[in-house]
Amino acid sequence: MPSSPRNRTGEQYGQLTVVRPSERRTKAGNAYWWCRCSCGKEREVPSDKLSHNTLRRKPVVTACETCAKELQIEGVYSKNDREEKQRRHDAEMRRESLQGTVPDRWLKLPLSDAHAREQMMTQYFHGKRCKYGHLAPYRINGGCLACAGQIPSA
Structure with a gap:
């Protein structure tokens, strides 16, 4: 059974603010988080895509699909x-x-x-x-x- 993820509620990544955890997990076991964009739309994002590190090679999600x-x-x-x-x-x-x-x-x-x-x-x-x-x-x-x-x- 995977460990419980770090609580990211309230953290901000670009235009997204983490609102609540999701029940879903990625194949690697990472948790999904529900995030609200500055435009008001919500998006479910895996925790490995939420990062402040701009130099990393993995893609980072910073906005809802429309704003992105x-x-x-x-x-x-x-x-x-x-x-x-x-x-x-x-x-x-x-x-x-x-x-x-x-x-x-x-x-x-x-x-x-x-x-x-x-x-x-x-x-x-x-x-x-x-x-x-x-x-x-x-x-x-x-x-x-x-x-x-x-x-x-x-």
Whole structure:
């Protein structure tokens, strides 16, 4: 018979607060706990998934399923925002070094494909050469305009 688990009632893990023990046990013998999320929903969580240790390799449960999904989506959005800011910064630096060597209308184009979509445009210029060595604007759906034969490269 497994030993009685440590009483975790009242402890907080992320957005979850442990409310009461459950009758269930995992295959390894760990107890389940009923936890209430900050949004008011309850979730049954095994005790080995409740931890404050952020460096552990095991997955940790810190919110109800709905809030966890929202946190995951927010994390992806913030990561994409950071990467997009870096892409735009890199494009600005490359474009500064290209002033006078490429047509000015290219330098007025958006910095990245996401930037072009925001401005409802179909072309952008990030100042990189394509895999064939062309220095030319790109279409947002992919492809160097010089490779497509639409404009000569610089």
